[in-house]
Structures are given as structure tokens and as C-alpha cells.
Amino acid sequence: MSCEPPTPPASLTTEIVNTLNESTPERLHDVATYAEALAEHKQREDRLEEEADQDEVEERQDDLPDDVPTKATITIKEINDNRYYYWQWREGDKVRSQYKGPVSSDR
Known part of the structure; x- marks a missing residue:
């Protein structure tokens, strides 16, 4: 591992980066676990919505x-x-x- 702190993604706001930088390692692990679960949940919702849209097109009378x-x-x-x-x-x-x-x- 590098001695330098990681560079945050450009898509994160300064507020989020500052909050993460001030967090403990335990809290960061909790945030990472939650963020991963939330991302999977949202991807599943998007996939289900896309499948429903495709079904609707296929069901065109x-x-x-x-x-x-x-x-x-x-x-x-x-x-x-x-x-x-x-x-x-x-x-x-x-x-x-x-x-x-x-x-x-x-x-």
C-alpha cells in the first residue's frame, strides 16, 4: 500500500470527500458495505424496470x-x-x- 492517501473520484462532492476524510476506519468500512449494498439494490431496480419496459413492448397487441x-x-x-x-x-x-x-x- 502507498503511504499517500487515495485520490477521491471526481464525481464525489467536496462535502462527501470531507466527511469521509474525517471518518474513522470502522465507519469507512460501514459506509463501504452500505454503499455496495445500495448500489446493487439500485442496479437490480433499474434492471427490473428495464425488463418491465421490454415486456410492455413485447406485449404490444x-x-x-x-x-x-x-x-x-x-x-x-x-x-x-x-x-x-x-x-x-x-x-x-x-x-x-x-x-x-x-x-x-x-x-
């Missing part, structure tokens, strides 16, 4: 038109005693709909 977002859901509207399927999604503050087809009894 075959009959979903190109101009309808993947997150659109199917809703049923009743008009004059007739029922129709509509794609429905949110764009900002507005709810958008696009006609899909009549509700058939075999569905």
Missing part, C-alpha cells in the same frame, strides 16, 4: 394501430344501446380515443 401508443388500453363505450371498443390513452391533460370496432358476443 397485434391489432394496435401504429398511431396508437403502446400504453393505450381498450375501453368499451355504449352509444345508442350499441357497444364499441375504443383504444384510449392520455396525452398530457387530455384523454385520446380511437375507434377499434364493435363489441361482439364471442369476445
Whole structure:
């Protein structure tokens, strides 16, 4: 080991570096253990979120038109005693709909 103290990564703030420099070896080991566990936890969350996003893309319905977002859901509207399927999604503050087809009894 070198007699010189290690050089902190440039990504650490001065406040964090100063706090670490003032810490005892025991506290530094605790911080290192916690930081490693926290990093693994966050990487796992990121991976799960990415997998969920990929699953959502893979689950895109075959009959979903190109101009309808993947997150659109199917809703049923009743008009004059007739029922129709509509794609429905949110764009900002507005709810958008696009006609899909009549509700058939075999569905």
C-alpha cells in the first residue's frame, strides 16, 4: 500500500470527500458495505424496470394501430344501446380515443 492517501473520484462532492476524510476506519468500512449494498439494490431496480419496459413492448397487441401508443388500453363505450371498443390513452391533460370496432358476443 502507498503511504499517500487515495485520490477521491471526481464525481464525489467536496462535502462527501470531507466527511469521509474525517471518518474513522470502522465507519469507512460501514459506509463501504452500505454503499455496495445500495448500489446493487439500485442496479437490480433499474434492471427490473428495464425488463418491465421490454415486456410492455413485447406485449404490444397485434391489432394496435401504429398511431396508437403502446400504453393505450381498450375501453368499451355504449352509444345508442350499441357497444364499441375504443383504444384510449392520455396525452398530457387530455384523454385520446380511437375507434377499434364493435363489441361482439364471442369476445
